[in-house]
Amino acid sequence: xxxxxxxxxxTLKSHPFGAFSVLVVDDEQGLQTxxxxxxSQWFAKVETVSSVEEAENLRCQYHYDLILxxxxxxxxSGIEWHEVFAADEKxxxxxxxxxxxxxxxxxxxxxxGVTDFILKPFSLNQMLKAVERCMTARLEQRKxxxxxxxxxxxxxxxxxGNSSATLAVKQLIAQFAPSKxxxxxxxxxxxxxxxxxxxxxQASGRSGAFVPxxxxxxxxxxxxxxxFGHVSGAFTGAKNSKxxxxxxxxxxxxxxxxxxxxxxxxxxxxLRVLEQKMVRPVGGEKEVSVDLRIVAATNRQLAKEVESGxxxxxxxxxxxxxSIEIAPLRERKQDLVELVPFFxxxxxxxLGVKAPKWAHNDMQALNNYDWPGNIRELKNLLERCLLLGTxxxxxxxxxxxxxxxxxxxxxxxxxxxxxxxxxxxPLKRVEKAHIQQVVDLYDGNxxxxxxxxxxxxxxxxxxYRDWQSEAEFDDN
Numbered sequence: 001x002x003x004x005x006x007x008x009x010x011t012l013k014s015h016p017f018g019a020f021s022v023l024v025v026d027d028e029q030g031l032q033t034x035x036x037x038x039x040s041q042w043f044a045k046v047e048t049v050s051s052v053e054e055a056e057n058l059r060c061q062y063h064y065d066l067i068l069x070x071x072x073x074x075x076x077s078g079i080e081w082h083e084v085f086a087a088d089e090k091x092x093x094x095x096x097x098x099x100x101x102x103x104x105x106x107x108x109x110x111x112x113g114v115t116d117f118i119l120k121p122f123s124l125n126q127m128l129k130a131v132e133r134c135m136t137a138r139l140e141q142r143k144x145x146x147x148x149x150x151x152x153x154x155x156x157x158x159x160x161g162n163s164s165a166t167l168a169v170k171q172l173i174a175q176f177a178p179s180k181x182x183x184x185x186x187x188x189x190x191x192x193x194x195x196x197x198x199x200x201x202q203a204s205g206r207s208g209a210f211v212p213x214x215x216x217x218x219x220x221x222x223x224x225x226x227x228f229g230h231v232s233g234a235f236t237g238a239k240n241s242k243x244x245x246x247x248x249x250x251x252x253x254x255x256x257x258x259x260x261x262x263x264x265x266x267x268x269x270x271l272r273v274l275e276q277k278m279v280r281p282v283g284g285e286k287e288v289s290v291d292l293r294i295v296a297a298t299n300r301q302l303a304k305e306v307e308s309g310x311x312x313x314x315x316x317x318x319x320x321x322x323s324i325e326i327a328p329l330r331e332r333k334q335d336l337v338e339l340v341p342f343f344x345x346x347x348x349x350x351l352g353v354k355a356p357k358w359a360h361n362d363m364q365a366l367n368n369y370d371w372p373g374n375i376r377e378l379k380n381l382l383e384r385c386l387l388l389g390t391x392x393x394x395x396x397x398x399x400x401x402x403x404x405x406x407x408x409x410x411x412x413x414x415x416x417x418x419x420x421x422x423x424x425x426p427l428k429r430v431e432k433a434h435i436q437q438v439v440d441l442y443d444g445n446x447x448x449x450x451x452x453x454x455x456x457x458x459x460x461x462x463x464y465r466d467w468q469s470e471a472e473f474d475d476n
Contacts, residue, residue, distance in 0.1 A: 016251060017043050017416055018043065018044045018207070018291070019207075020248040021043060021045040022043050022065070022068065023047050023064040023067045024046070024047070024049070024067075025048075025049055025050075025054075025067060025073065026050070026097065026301050027070065027074055029050075032050075033070065034124065036048050038128065039391040049076055049077070050073070050074070052078065053076065056084075059084060060285070062286070063286060063287070064092050066093050066135060066138075066274075067092050068127075069084075069093050069094055069101075070098070071097065071105060077376065079105065079109070085113060091231075091241065092211050093133060093134050095115055095118060096109050096114045096118070097122075098120060099119070099120040104224075111463055136319045137179075150202075157215045159173075159195060161334070161335030162305060162333065162334065162335070165331060173191045173196060176322045177203035177204040177205075178204065178205075179322065180320065182320075182321050183323070184259075185323075185326065186297070186299075186323070186325050187327070188299055188326075190373050191326040192326060192375050193257070193299075194417060196324060197210075198297055200293075201252065204293065205302065206251060206253060206293065210252055211249040211252065211256040213255065214257045215256055216258035216261035216262045220265075223263070223266055223268060225264070227266075227279075228244040228246060228282055229242050229246070229281040230281050231283045231284045235282065242281075244281060246273060249292045252427065253293045253294075253416035254293070256270075257296070257297050259298050260305055262297040264310075264311075264312065270315060273290070274294060275318070294308060294319070302316050302319075327373070339418075343382050347386055351383070358392060359391060364393075364457070365455070368450065368451055369455055381396070393458060393459065435453065435463060438452055438453055439460070
């Protein structure tokens with residue numbers, strides 16, 4: 001019972017406890033009513049029962065993050081409810097309530113591992129403070145676990161660029177964010193799919209964490225435990241129970257990167273979670289409700305994966321409720337105007353070097369390049385240039401002419417069909433012949449030839465100077 005039963009409940013601050021559930025176990029109907037009314041202002045789900053037997057029946061069916069448990073109950077006492085304290089099943093925090101402050105009860109409670117101990121009679125404020133301490137600690141544990149998933153992961157908060165393709169993506173993020181529906185993000189590797197997923201989460205206003213997981217980076221046999229969690233003893237090495245990422249992300253967003261790499265067996269389990277909003281830890285017997293938003297990403301064409309039988313058709317349709325297609329960088333080079341200075345200043349600050357001012361030739365080389373590695377390649381290139389103190393054009397010309405350029409094209413052999421370059425030619429001679437062939441194709445227009453070759457005009461001029469110097473040296 002309460003020492004003071006206030007006619008008006010205290011004004012409750014807004015707390016992100018909506019994803020948690022509470023079970024009150026006490027045989028006093030008045031106390032049940034008051035606690036249920038007060039706690040309902042914080043928690044979406046609050047249930048009350050009068051005995052351990054009723055509580056155990058509910059606990060076997062549903063998961064409760066917090067249990068307010070009275071010691072003196074009809075039938076089994078709260079101290080005798082061993083199932084809720086079992087090491088391999090303990091998934092709930094327990095606040096024990098008792099009107100007897102004897103030492104033996106306190107020692108028993110400590111041994112059982114109760115989270116808090118409160119004496120009757122107590123005020124409503126006392127109970128609410130105990131509940132807030134308990135749930136704040138659990139919420140911080142979840143957030144900490146989510147942060148551990150992001151260690152060493154540096155990311156930008158804003159999507160940079162004003163090309164029509166990028167503006168369209170920004171508009172879709174704003175349009176999709178308020179919904180709880182699943183979102184499928186498709187695009188080539190390095191286009192910024194995770195950044196878009198973070199943008200959806202941040203714009204959604206969800207109070208929980210953004211939890212990313214790369215489905216391709218975790219062994220298939222461990223992926224189920226990572227997502228669903230496990231109870232103690234579920235498999236060899238599982239000494240302690242573990243909350244899976246589905247529960248860690250409850251109230252927030254779970255980002256499934258490289259969803260196309262998920263094994264078929266896991267795909268069926270994921271489909272069930274999406275449809276029922278329930279998860280069952282590995283080795284567990286009861287399901288736990290979760291409130292999360294699923295955002296998935298892949299660099300594969302999932303429709304083709306479905307046709308080939310490598311991806312479940314029903315899961316594809318369930319994930320593809322809302323879809324965002326991210327264009328590769330080569331199709332939105334207008335974004336380079338903002339991306340280059342953004343990454344240059346950010347990387348210069350991280351590396352402790354002075355941010356350079358890129359020359360016109362550098363920017364021209366960036367625009368002429370096709371960026372097969374997309375934004376990730378751009379960032380890596382700029383970082384390499386800052387570390388080495390070299391111009392961008394030099395690295396791009398080397399990349400294109402030694403690996404990205406097409407050195408297998410042929411040149412005419414008199415009036416015969418193309419016969420290719422002789423096998424005896426060294427690479428340098430092949431390179432020269434190919435460049436001259438492309439320049440001749442454009443009637444000596446080196447700028448047009450440079451664009452076709454994917455290099456800066458400055459690079460061609462340097463090549464021609466080198467060949468002229470070599471020819472003069474040979475003449476002497």
